[in-house]
Amino acid sequence: MKTNLYSSIIEKISSDKFSSIFILVDENTEQFCLKxxxxxxxxxxxxxxxxxxxxxxKNIDTCVSIWDQLNSFKADRKSLLINLGGGVLTDIGGFAASTYLRGIKFINIPTTLLGMVDAAHGGKTGIDFKLLKNQIGVFNDPLEVLLDNDYLKTLSKEEFINGYAEVVKHSLLTDKPDLTFNSLVKLDLFNDSEYIINSYSLVKNEIVKSDKYESSIRKVLNLGHTIGHAVESYSHISDKIIDLKHGQAIVIGIINELYISHKKFNFPLRDVVSVKEHLKKYFTLIPLKENDMENIYDLMVYDKKNEGSKINFVLLKEIGKPVIDQIVDKELFKESFVFYNE
Ligand SMILES: NC(=O)c1ccc[n+]([C@@H]2O[C@H](COP(=O)([O-])OP(=O)(O)OC[C@H]3O[C@@H](n4cnc5c(N)ncnc54)[C@H](O)[C@@H]3O)[C@@H](O)[C@H]2O)c1
Structure with missing residues (x-):
C-alpha cells in the first residue's frame, strides 16, 4: 500500500490544526473510493x-447544498474540506470551500484520470452558469493534491479515456523531448498510467507556477478548449448531437485548432493528421453539420476568455511552441470543421 503518499495528509488530519473535517463525495466516489x-x-x-x-x-444548486451541509455541521473557518472525486467534484468542492466563510482550506484527491492529470491542479475552481462552463469561480489553491492511481481501478474505460484528451494537450504544449506527443504515442495508456499521471500533471503545474492568474503563459492550457468548450456546451443544449463528455469535446477542439494552426502558422499538416489519427484510436469523432458549426460559433463568442467580441485562440507553431491571443476569422473556423469531418 502506498502509505508514504498519504503521510502528509495523515499528519494534517491527525493534528489539531483543523476544528472539523469534511469529505465531499458523489454517489460513485462514495461507493468506490471512500472506503x-x-x-x-x-x-x-x-x-x-x-x-x-x-x-x-456542477451548478449553484449543488453549491448551495454543500454550503447548507457545512452550516448544519457547524463548520467554521478552521474546518477542512477533502474533495474526493473527479474534475466536477474538485471544481465545485474547491469553489464551495473557497467561498464558505470567505474561504476554508481544502485538499483535492482526484479519482479520475482527468482529475489527476489536470482538473485537481492549478487552483481554478468553479461552477457552470446558464449555458456557459466554468463561468463563475475563483482562483484558489488547494492545500495539497494527492495523486493515487489506485482509485482508477474502479473507473469505467470510457471515463478513463475521457481524461486522455488533456494528456494529449499537455504533450502538445511541452518541448521536453521525453514528454512531447511523439514520445506519448509510444506509451500504453493503461499500463503506463502512473508515469503518465505524474509526468503530464507536472507539465501543467510548471506552466501554472509561472502565471497563476492566467494573464499570459497559462493561457496556453486553453489549447483545444476555445472550440472544445463551445462544442461541449452545445452538446448539452442541442438535441442534434449526443451529450459529449469534456474529453470528447476537447478532442474536437484540439483537431480543429491544430488545423487552424497549420493554416495560420504552418504547423506541419502531417502532425495535425497524426494527432487526429492517434485520437481516433480512443475517441469516436462525431460528425458535425453546418448548422452545428453556426451554433458552436455563437457559443464561442460568449466564452469568458474572449475580449469584447473577439475570439481568442491558442495555436501552435510547432509541437511545444504555443502562441496565445490569436484571432481566427469565421471562415477559417468553418474550414477547420471540413478537415475535422473528413
Ligand atoms: N479546474 C480545472 O483546471 C479543470 C481542468 C480540466 C477540467 N476541469 C473540469 O473537470 C470536469 C470533468 O472532470 P471528470 O472527467 O473527472 O468528470 P467527473 O468528475 O464527472 O467524473 C466522471 C464520472 O466518474 C465517476 N467517478 C469518479 N471517480 C471514480 C472512480 N474512481 N471510480 C468510479 N467512478 C468514478 C464520477 O462520479 C462521474 O460519474 C469538467 O467539469 C471540467 O470543466 C477542470
Missing amino acids: LFIKKTGIKSFNKIIIDSGEEN
Whole structure:
C-alpha cells in the first residue's frame, strides 16, 4: 500500500490544526473510493457530504447544498474540506470551500484520470452558469493534491479515456523531448498510467507556477478548449448531437485548432493528421453539420476568455511552441470543421 503518499495528509488530519473535517463525495466516489481513502488514512472523525455526480450538477444548486451541509455541521473557518472525486467534484468542492466563510482550506484527491492529470491542479475552481462552463469561480489553491492511481481501478474505460484528451494537450504544449506527443504515442495508456499521471500533471503545474492568474503563459492550457468548450456546451443544449463528455469535446477542439494552426502558422499538416489519427484510436469523432458549426460559433463568442467580441485562440507553431491571443476569422473556423469531418 502506498502509505508514504498519504503521510502528509495523515499528519494534517491527525493534528489539531483543523476544528472539523469534511469529505465531499458523489454517489460513485462514495461507493468506490471512500472506503479506500479511509483505509489509507485511518481517518476516524469526519462528516460526509454527498452530491450528485455529473456535469449537469456542477451548478449553484449543488453549491448551495454543500454550503447548507457545512452550516448544519457547524463548520467554521478552521474546518477542512477533502474533495474526493473527479474534475466536477474538485471544481465545485474547491469553489464551495473557497467561498464558505470567505474561504476554508481544502485538499483535492482526484479519482479520475482527468482529475489527476489536470482538473485537481492549478487552483481554478468553479461552477457552470446558464449555458456557459466554468463561468463563475475563483482562483484558489488547494492545500495539497494527492495523486493515487489506485482509485482508477474502479473507473469505467470510457471515463478513463475521457481524461486522455488533456494528456494529449499537455504533450502538445511541452518541448521536453521525453514528454512531447511523439514520445506519448509510444506509451500504453493503461499500463503506463502512473508515469503518465505524474509526468503530464507536472507539465501543467510548471506552466501554472509561472502565471497563476492566467494573464499570459497559462493561457496556453486553453489549447483545444476555445472550440472544445463551445462544442461541449452545445452538446448539452442541442438535441442534434449526443451529450459529449469534456474529453470528447476537447478532442474536437484540439483537431480543429491544430488545423487552424497549420493554416495560420504552418504547423506541419502531417502532425495535425497524426494527432487526429492517434485520437481516433480512443475517441469516436462525431460528425458535425453546418448548422452545428453556426451554433458552436455563437457559443464561442460568449466564452469568458474572449475580449469584447473577439475570439481568442491558442495555436501552435510547432509541437511545444504555443502562441496565445490569436484571432481566427469565421471562415477559417468553418474550414477547420471540413478537415475535422473528413
Ligand atoms: N479546474 C480545472 O483546471 C479543470 C481542468 C480540466 C477540467 N476541469 C473540469 O473537470 C470536469 C470533468 O472532470 P471528470 O472527467 O473527472 O468528470 P467527473 O468528475 O464527472 O467524473 C466522471 C464520472 O466518474 C465517476 N467517478 C469518479 N471517480 C471514480 C472512480 N474512481 N471510480 C468510479 N467512478 C468514478 C464520477 O462520479 C462521474 O460519474 C469538467 O467539469 C471540467 O470543466 C477542470
